[in-house]
Amino acid sequence: MTNSKMLMSLLCFALAACAPEQAPEFCRNHALFHDEHLDSLASLNVTMTEEGIIRSELSIPRSVMAGVPSVLLEESRNVYLLQTENECAKPSVILIETDNSVTASYESNCGADNKIGQLDILLFETLPSLNEVEVTVTTPVTQKHFAINRQCDRAIFRLD
Amino acid sequence: MNSILKFFAAGTDAPRIADPAEVDRLYHYHRRKVIFILTLGYGLGYVCRLAFNVVKKPIMDAGIFTPEEVGFIGSMLLYGYAAGKFGNGFLADYANVKRFFAVGILMSALLNFGMSLSTVVGVSALLWALNGWFQGFGAPSSVVALSSWFSSHERGRYYGIWSTAHSIGEGLTYLGIAFLIAVPPKGLGLPWQWGFWTPAAVCVVAAFLLYRYLQDRPQTLGLPSIAEWSKDGSANARPDAHDASRIWKDQLKVLAIPSMWVIALASSTMYITRYAINSWGNVYLQEIRGFDLFDANLFIFLNTAAGILGCVAFGYLSDKMFDARRPPANLIFALLELVPLFIIFYGPTNSVVLAIALVVYGFGLSGILASLGGLFAIDIAPKRVAGAAMGFIGIFSYIGAGTQDYISGKLIYDSEIRVVFSIGENSPTVYFYDYTIPIIFWVGASVISMLLAASLWRVKARDQ
Secondary structure, X not given: OOHHHHHHHHHHHHHHHHOOOXXXXXXXHXXXXXXXXXXXXXEEEEXXXXXXXXXXXEEEEHHHHOOOOHHHHHOHHHOXXXXXXXXOOOOEEEEEEOOOEEEEEXXXXXXXXXXXXXXXXOHHHHOOOOXXXXXXXXXOOOEEEEEEEOOOOOOEOOOO | OHHHHHHHEOOOOOXXXXXXXXXXXXXHHHHHHHHHHHHHHHHHHHHHHHHHHHHHHHHHHOOOOOHHHHHHHHHHHHHHHHHHHHHHHHHHOOEOHHHHHHHXXXXXXXXXXXXXXXXXXXXXXXXXXXXXXXXXXXXXXXXHHHHHHOOHHHHHHHHHHHHHHHHHHHHHHHHHHHXXXXXXXXXXXXXXXXXXXXXXXXXXXXXXXXXXXXXXXXHHHOOOOHHHHHOOOOOOOOXXXXXXXXXXXXXXXXXXXXXXXXXXXXXXXXXXXXXXXHHHHHHHHHHOOOOOHHHHHHHHHHHHHHHHHHHHHHHHHHHHOOOOOHHHHHHHHHHHHHHXXXXXXXXXXXXXXXXXXXXXXXXXXXXXXXXXXXXXXXXXXOHHHHHHHXXXXXXXXXXXXXXXXXXXXXXXXXXXEEEEEOEOOEOOXXXXXXXXXXXXXXXXXXXXHHHHHHOOOOOOOOOO
């Protein structure tokens, strides 16, 4: 084998060996067929305002609740936790149940000068049957729309 | 050590070719080859400088580095480049440029490959600083090669051709590399590491081409010097040893010119905006304006492509309309840069408006860049210390650019909000940033630059 061939083989081997593990095929292609299962999806809309108010609206199909009492959703800490510089006021919760779904609305007032560092969403721990949630988060400067699937370690963007 | 110096040293003169026809034939042949390979090699090599800008957002999204760390790493390249461009300028004057340039690009390729393996901020910063240093081999080598093969009366034209290499590099990066990383259907959706592997491979090819086809001084082929061949007395291609010993003294004289300090500060603040848009512009467009990675990089490419015209237009306008006075043209181009900036960040969110604003911004910025980054400084400096003036302005400019990268990253990181989904061992995280304060920093820098440049309205060019 010539030196150049050996070098090329070594380079190919090095590239292959160092290649990061790809996300499962399902996660990489999910955005392409996401539309097909919209009816059975949970959705979460979070809006953060300049005044420091965080509104979250959660809609969950009955099938996803699967034996979990909906009263659990009345406690906001089963759905989300806020990490902020100063403490936020106790959130208000409105729970509406229908035959097909459970809808919960939460509102936390953290104050205009408060710094919000992190919002932990605990839905997947509270609802073991939940596989996917479609999320829209709106901040005072931007909005992001994505899906979180239990099988995927990253958010899935470009759903439209 | 001696063998390394010997490897890089300029070749010795070959016995002179006596036949004038053969001299002409060889000169024409090698000049075509030199300008082509310099432009291609510099353009391909440039890809290894910009790769990090394209993969910034995927790296931040993957939680590998925070924006502050990304800014810190990015700033290291600019500091390394500033030092490299300054220091290597001296070395390139006495080097065999084909070897010097090729080794610089090859090292840059290796460092890009190293970047793909590193997830440790200190290691990445060191690799990227070294990359900046080795990238600094390119410009001095190119200028030396141009000086060796083209007379001063034609150098402007060939310098212009070579300058298009920047756009070649930016096009390959902002479109080509973005295509690899962007998610389908616009891109291939490859992992961010490919954003370093591909530039590394491109730079290996560039290094090979430069080593194989770039030519050392004409005298090493038995040809006369360019001054002799072109009968251009002013085409003194390379300094002699006596000149070299005076370089440092000449540089010190530049420091005594107050206007030079003002230009240095104006250039430095202008570089803040320039590199903010080039480094963070595509991240901003993705994060705040919702464009995908490919489109965001396409927008950034538009501004860099328009820059080619801006450079040419500035020289023409200032020469023809203002009798080689730079301040009026400085003001026009500064406004052409500044007004679109306001439109980009505070104007309508329409994509067509954004594209037009970026084109006009790129046009204006390149004009003012040509002036503050070189022309105006050379006008004001005594001609015998023009090179030192360029070096002085260059250092200030890249310190501004590098500091910008870190400050921007820190300001962006300070606004971070993480939305974390707890799923067993996995915690998919989506990041949100607010660019309000960084934008004030970027636009404010351009306002200061314009005011500083305008303060030199009455400064006149020196003839000697």
